[in-house]
Amino acid sequence: MTHTHQIEVAGRTMKVESGRIGMLSDSAILMSYGDTVILTNANASDQPRDGIDFFPLSVEYEERLYSVGKIPGGFLKREGKPTDKAILHGRAIDRPLRPLFPKGYRNDVQIVCTVVSVENDNLPEILAINAASTALCLSSIPFTTPVAAVQVGLIDGKYILNPTTEERKVSDLSLTVCATKERVMMVEAGGNEIPEDTMINAIDFGFNECQKIVAFQEEAMRSFGKEKKEPLIHEADENLKREINDFSFDNIKDAMYITDRDERNAKMDEIKTAINDKFLETYPDSASDINEIVYKIQKEIVRDMLLNNHRRPDGRRFDEIRPISCEVDVLPRTHGTGLFSRGLTQVMTVATLGSIGDIQILDGIGEEESKRYIHHYNFPGYSVGEVKPLRGPGRREIGHGALTERALEPLIPSEEEFPYTIRLVSEVLSSNGSTSQASVCGSTLALLDAGVPIKRPAAGIAMGLITSEDLSKEEVITDIQGIEDFFGDMDFKVAGTEKGITSIQVDTKIAGLSKQCIHDAIYGAKKARMEILEKIHDCIPAPRSEVSMYAPKTSTITINPDKIRDVIGAGGKVINKIIADTGVKIDIKEDGRVFVSSPDHKAVDTAVGIIEGLTKEVQVGEVYLGKVTKIATFGAFVEILPNKEGLVHISKLDINRVNKVEDIVSVGDQILVKVTEIDNQGRINLSRKDAIAESDKNTDN
Template sequence: MIGKTFTTMLGGRELTLETGKLAKLVSGSVTLRYGDTLLLVTAQAREDLSTLDFLPLTVEFEERHYAVGRIPGSFPRREGRPGEKAILSARITDRQIRPLFPKGYRQETQVIITVLSADGQNLPDVLGPIGASAALSISDIPWAGPTACVRVGYIGGEYVVNPTVEQMEHSDFDLVVAGTRESILMVEAGAKGASEDLLVGAIEFAHAQMQPIIDLILEMKAAVGHEKFTFIQTADLSIDLVPELTTAARAAGLKDALLTPGKKDRGARIKALRDGLIAERVDAGAEDHAAQVTRYKNDFYKVEKAELRRLILEEDLRADGRNTRTVRPIWIEAKPLPRAHGSAIFTRGETQVLGVATLGTERDAVLIDDLTAEKEDKFMLHYNFPPYSTGEVKRVGGQSRREIGHGNLAKRAIRAVLPSFEAFPYTIRLVGEVLESNGSSSMATVCAGTLALMDAGVPISAPVAGVAMGLVMEEGRYRILTDILGSEDALGDMDFKVCGTAEGVTALQMDIKIGGITPAIMREALSQARDARLHILGKMAEVLSAPRAQLSATAPRILSLKINPELIGKVIGPGGKQIRELEAMGASVNIDEDGTVRIFSADGAAGEAVRTRIEALTRSAVLGEEFEGTVVKTTPFGAFINLFAGQDGMLHISQMSEERIQAVEDAMNVGDKLRVKIAGIDDRGKIDLVRPELEGKIAPREPRAPREGGDRGRPPRR
């Protein structure tokens, strides 16, 4: 039999790993099946050493439309660049496996996840990391796994592992957790204001559910795994100058340089100190001068990193002089942009974001075309990170994966407090323009975006703030850092972003650079983050404590009304003629199948005029209602009176006068206006009228009986 199969149970469903059947030329190849969702995951490394000074790992998540029986909607009818969902799925896998590659490993490595079948209920985003863990484990690539990844929902007061898409519609949060046998590596969540204790409990539950998966991969590795190849550690290429440089740098004032206020000034002092030490030790005329300088720079960075970590652990001192629990100074400005619907600047230390809110119609919603059903999203958040924000010069192109990931985190944080579309029928676009960045720009985007929404008058349920937490851990000692700097992100062991309202968490994301952390440390970090979040929310409330009472004056207006669904065709008109005439009046019109009509206009008067016209087009006659009507046609037996647009009624000759008349024209002519009242509506919708001033003075006419073939005397409907 071709291939070897390994099976376990997860969430009441069978999880199957198979190898040796597909893609056999690659170092590690695994197919994973869960329900009718099937993935092929491969892992391969180059033999030669990369010249890059970081781990050259790439993870690709390839969605194939044949997996759901669809032809791609693109012009060439084939898959193009990865969509946002695929990029986010690739990042989940990358963040799980990256910390477990050996220190100094620099051989280009690629993991490719291909979705071969998707059943629409078992999402592939959390299955890809399991397949990657299995493929790396059985390959010859050095990697300290296995790991596992699961999704947890909270439904009916109970934690549920890997809930289906249908079950997730009833969940209080969407939590994805990855970890090893001993600890947690990665967490990502969107929630509806969940408590910190509830989330920590879910993470502990997730870790327990991972264990059978890890057992399965270990079984697979023992049966078919390859011996890991030996790689050259980059650290071996350089002379270890750290002890000597540490002594010399401390003597030259490294501590004072590291504690210099301001990112630019601090960087300049550290560079001057470093270059001075190198100049003393490297002969400018040496043949290998450039190579020696590079070695010294690499080892000086190790000295700098070690000294910063020592200051944090031993002296509770950070690079900008704060202690581990202090948030950087905050200043905020609301409505800096005069024409935007809503805008705000949020600055925390040397991180600054301009948040801008724009309101549009449902026609502005973005179409999502991934392996789930095609749908529209009426809330967008776009995060822009230009090179000037860090004082650098780089090529400006499309959105990077990092920008997509940071934007998605901010979007999940804010989505939890948005009003429903029924209550606030606008498509909302938020943009976070990062103007300065020295750590935690995604969390500043959450704060700036929330303020921009409130400035626009969007009725959010509560303000949301975010803060990034860090960790320094060595030999059993650790300190959790509040509101980390960019340098602390680089030198630290954790990047833990937490967003929420005053009541609870709406989103979080955690990445670990070491072997993992315990739930106890996570609980402490969440508690410290809550204190920081409340502090930031207090600063935001000093500028805007709630959404503005009125919608922004520059924002368009949306009027709504409900019509009989059977009359939708009347509003649209033959070939869309009627609706084009309505939109020519200065408004756009959207009509739902249930008869809900939304009128969108920049000019309030134009919107009201369109609404009046639609009301007239779809008005229905009501028994007993009176009108000032116009005679539009006379016949020997009566006159037809126009009551409102598209609706006539018939006034019989016997109801026109107290005296008997021989012809209708003795009482009225076409064009005359007179007061009439609806006296009857038959089963075909035909209307009999009377003159209200003659009621009681003349005998009422008997209601018309339904007649086969219709009433030939009545003109066609207008």
């Protein structure tokens, strides 16, 4: 039987349809918002997975190019690995849902959101979060708390719900808010230096607008949702828990109160070895349970330390940042480098400047087709002292790179102001909490060192949260380190400038955040950000006045768009010859802007001169120094600009009467000529006689 349910959201219809497709999935729905449609399937294994100490949830966001009427590029003509955007959207679906599953649930759960139709006004990634939650609510999987998602824009000081394409172009804010009936589950934002109170009110606006969608899912669940299966919750053996607690609690507590990270970790390694030696023989199949019990003891101790004793593992105040150092000009041949350290977290960002033609081309279902500012993030095993194989970037690396990119994007100068493609690569050299926000700081240093005229420096910080079991008590802490992130409840990343916020990303491990927590985190991050910006200013107060000697030099000229074909030539013959002769890169825009790039200043000037010559308009009355190319009985042909030739009639060759052209000029001679006429057929008539007379007149004056 087919079931449908619908509501109006921001003047558009949101509808869910169940029962018509995907009969063998636990839950299969088509969810639409306007003409954007997401096919969502949710399934779970019948039994828990043995030998694990985590919840095996996988979320896939699948883009189909047919959804926007495109055929994929490449030889195979089919979709391949997920795009970076698809990976980011999958992560955004996962984050608000994961904390709402029953604790100790170990069944494999997979959610697949397939984008099958896209109307640009209605973003599929926002709908997909709602669709994933709805599919879970309608399934027999033990998930019973609906999550809603909306996007919030800001235009002329007014909040806009789910802005359209045209509204997004002029919006100062792109904010995604995910919420349950009670609390905010996830926040992602990019903004043009948004003031803190404006951001808090925007999140509150989004939370309130989510409530209608939450109620919509609850009604669908009551009307045609499946009966929920009783979850099989994994619990370690009670005797084992008691014995480990009696054997090791005091030792673990002593270890967790050690302020030095390396010393604390070494002590915990000793304790874990002792625990395994004592209990694995008696409980040989309980290795994962032992690890989980030890983890919970550590977590209990750290949370009690913070909540009840108001003490952090490293002894800092709750609003205190770890020691910071900033360096630039670290590498000799790169275009710009920034080395940022905060405690034991250290990131080096390298900036590379390229020609406009080096932009990244995007092949996906989004509106963006290319990027001239790119940020990449690498997190090797050695950054945490581990030995592991080096692979390509994973979901975490892609996510952190995108977050840093979003934080700096509003500050990057326009193509007209700075005609370069900009690539930043952040190398995590040491990780002990919030490397993504250290990347924002390192990237700011690298941009300034590279001479990129950014609007203002940016910095980022991560805020943490510790709550009591019933969420009635909470403490927000500044600049969380690894242990506080591992045992805490929130990773609230905020980046921005002295004027306001440029990005936010919030991860939570609990059933949502209170309004007070969001307020305290945002204002705590502002205080920390100002301190870091002072350190950056002390290191490098402004962008360097010139780009590196190793960076390409770029010159921009504007020509008549009708002359573009003259620069390119038949089959690219002309432009290819210029490139071959000078070694420059040339990029031409449809509006007539021409970008010429090369590390060699002279080569750029030479190429620009050639292009100007090819495109310069001949003006009547102007005097040119031309070259005689051909002689006839009636006159001489003279090239006054590249590919621009005119005729000097024999009567116009000299002030005195001329009997024979060869008496005055020869092929190859350079002579001054004046343009006297351009006829209806574009033929240019020249006069050496008039040019001589004008020259004599100027000499007399």
